Amino acid sequence: MKDKQLSVTAIKEGTVIDHIPSESLFKVISILGLDTLETLVTFGNSFESKKLGKKGIIKVSDVFFSTEDINKIALVAPSAKLNIIRNYEVVEKVKVEIPDKVQGIIKCVNPKCITNNEVVSTKFQVISKNDLQLKCHYCEKITTKDNLDMI
Amino acid sequence: MKDKQLSVTAIKEGTVIDHIPSESLFKVISILGLDTLETLVTFGNSFESKKLGKKGIIKVSDVFFSTEDINKIALVAPSAKLNIIRNYEVVEKVKVEIPDKVQGIIKCVNPKCITNNEVVSTKFQVISKNDLQLKCHYCEKITTKDNLDMI
Numbered sequence: 369m370k371d372k373q374l375s376v377t378a379i380k381e382g383t384v385i386d387h388i389p390s391e392s393l394f395k396v397i398s399i400l401g402l403d404t405l406e407t408l409v410t411f412g413n414s415f416e417s418k419k420l421g422k423k424g425i426i427k428v429s430d431v432f433f434s435t436e437d438i439n440k441i442a443l444v445a446p447s448a449k450l451n452i453i454r455n456y457e458v459v460e461k462v463k464v465e466i467p468d469k470v471q472g473i474i475k476c477v478n479p480k481c482i483t484n485n486e487v488v489s490t491k492f493q494v495i496s497k498n499d500l501q502l503k504c505h506y507c508e509k510i511t512t513k514d515n516l517d518m519i
Numbered sequence: 520m521k522d523k524q525l526s527v528t529a530i531k532e533g534t535v536i537d538h539i540p541s542e543s544l545f546k547v548i549s550i551l552g553l554d555t556l557e558t559l560v561t562f563g564n565s566f567e568s569k570k571l572g573k574k575g576i577i578k579v580s581d582v583f584f585s586t587e588d589i590n591k592i593a594l595v596a597p598s599a600k601l602n603i604i605r606n607y608e609v610v611e612k613v614k615v616e617i618p619d620k621v622q623g624i625i626k627c628v629n630p631k632c633i634t635n636n637e638v639v640s641t642k643f644q645v646i647s648k649n650d651l652q653l654k655c656h657y658c659e660k661i662t663t664k665d666n667l668d669m670i
Contacts, residue, residue: 394554403545405565406573412561422557 379408382429384451384458385441390414392444393424395518399440399473400433407431420447440473442466443500443516466497474502475517478509490519530559533580535602535609536592541565543595544575546669550591550624551584558582571598591624593617594651594667617648625653626668629660641670 388396393413396402402409408429417423432452441448442464452460470492476483481504483490492502492511500513539547544564547553553560559580568574583603592599593615603611621643627634632655634641643653643662651664 390557394548397545406541408563408565410561410563412559414557414559 378456379410379427379429379453380456382407382427382431382453383433384453385426385428385448386423386451387417387420387447387449388424388426388441388445389420389447390422390424393426395444396424396426396441396448398518399444400437402426402428405431436467438462439465439467440470443470443474444518446500466494466500468494470494470502473519474511475519476504476507476509477511477515477517478504478507481507481509483507529607530561530578530580530604531607533558533578533582533604534584535604536577536579536596536599537574537602538568538571538598538600539575539577539592539596540571540598541573541575544577546595547575547577547592547599549669550595551588553577553579556582587618589613590616590618591621594621594625595669597651617645617651619645621645621653624670625662626670627655627658627660628662628666628668629655629658632658632660 385396390413393411397411405428410427411424413424414422415425438450443466446464446466448464450462450464451458452462472489474490474492476490478484482488483506488506491505493505495501495503502511504511536547541564544562548562556579561578562575564575565573566576589601594617597615597617599615601613601615602609603613623640625641625643627641629635633639634657639657642656644656646652646654651667653662655662
């Protein structure tokens with residue numbers, strides 16, 4: 369009898385990112401550059417989740433992310449949790465945290481902002497982590513969760 | 520003892536797409552619209568493959584694609600093979616085939632082509648399936664495997 373829950377199986381060494389909202393799975397993949405990685409990566413999407421409704425899981429063999437990289441995904445998947453795996457065992461659990469500053473990744477909501485018109489990468493100060501408000505360093509307009517567009 | 524090969528496990532009903540060249544996995548996902556699907560989808564990339572070097576696998580629960588949709592992925596993954604699954608058993612195997620005509624999906628190589636300058640979707644006749652040559656319906660320029668860009 370197969371375990372029907374276990375649709376993406378164990379990895380030996382690496383990182384498991386769990387509790388990703390389904391609609392953000394491919395954004396997380398893009399932020400972490402997993403689409404160009406040459407090590408073994410497995411993803412699953414639309415698993416049933418009590419908390420999230422539907423969730424995605426990512427398992428990346430032999431890769432351990434920096435805290436900086438991991439916190440970037442908090443913008444699209446604040447509920448995400450990481451398990452660090454060594455020899456098939458979880459040796460560490462990490463919660464993602466929305467960083468204080470965000471560079472790149474997100475577009476400024478203001479179409480007249482210099483970052484939307486010149487080759488200048490975006491830069492924000494996070495002024496609210498709860499409902500995600502990003503204040504643009506250049507034009508000072510506020511980009512929120514509802515108008516979050518990735519670059 | 521776990522089967523280390525089996526990093527993406529069985530599905531009950533649906534479609535397994537195997538033998539996708541690793542670098543094309545995300546293109547296949549995009550062509551088939553799997554990034555917006557609400558049924559269970561699992562992917563694996565960078566599995567060792569004797570034929571392809573590295574390959575990707577996609578398993579989509581409860582979805583059975585039309586021949587037309589399937590043949591679209593032949594442009595980026597001509598080696599792909601599909602297994603149709605019913606009650607955990609493979610009931611049919613399908614090879615992808617490069618279609619005779621291609622609409623959308625691919626950009627025309629010619630920057631002056633109307634499809635690159637107006638809201639006109641691309642349309643090609645496939646004049647060689649072996650080395651993939653697509654003749655534009657509008658400007659008659661040939662787009663080849665080496666300059667294949669997705670829309």
